Amino acid sequence: MTAETLTYAIGDIHGCADLLDRMLERIEAHAGDRAKKLVFLGDYIDRGPDSARVIETLRRLQWREPDDVVCLMGNHEAMLLKTLHEPGALDHWLVNGGTETLASYDAAGPEEIPGDVLDWIEALPTVHGDAQRWFVHAGFRPDAEVPDPDRETHLWIREPFLSADHDFGRHVVHGHTPQTRGGADCRRFRTNLDTGAVYGNALTAGVFSQAQGPALEFLRVSAQA
DSSP: OEEEEEEEEEOOOTTOHHHHHHHHHHHHHHHTTEEEEEEEOSOOSSSSSOHHHHHHHHHHHHHHOTTTEEEOOOHHHHHHHHHTTSTTHHHHHIIIIIHHHHHHTTOSSGGGSOHHHHHHHHTOOSEEEOSSEEEESSOOOTTSOSSOOOHHHHHHOOTTTTTOOOOOSSEEEEOSSOOSSSSOEEOSSEEEOOOOGGGTSEEEEEEEOSSOSSOSEEEEEETTO
16 A cells, blocks of 8 residues: 555535445545545435435444544534424424435434434534645634634535635535536635535545645546446
8 A cells, every 4th residue: 555645525425325335436446555534524314315324334434444434514414413302403304305314214203213323423523624624514604713613604604605715724625515517616725525416416526635735636426327
């Protein structure tokens, strides 16, 4: 194995387990004998057909390579957790894709999702950093300290993060806002890897090196392929 380590960041999966399986195969082939790390940017569940298998795959990856697989929390994981302790949160989650998640677990309600799955989700971090980048589901406030300490912002922000041409000290890699033009949104200071896989578009991974913040290239797997 060579000394170079590549980091693969994967955008929003939303229950598209088949696309995830194919992406992992692409990553294995691309990395070859190079060391690699995987960073998943959140939103593993809801809307798509097989949230349960997505979570199973991610947990298995972490169990096999705990130091080289990072799974961040997305706002959809946060919505699920909120249903367990906040009155009125269930309806909001269900209309945002929670119904499909329950079906994938053959569960009548979120309390029937296996406890070890809920524990895993609850323990997910909302930010990961390396020497060149910050990884986060949604983004940061441009006027906050770096990295932004606000957990809700990590999960939910769109504006002013998306329109601000702001240098956060490291390149920010995120998802959350689906792109509809077929590819990742690459800006000077940030890269958005949510390419709308669950809406019939591609699942995208950015390939990152230790030498620079922005991606070297992108890997895409599409439902149409």
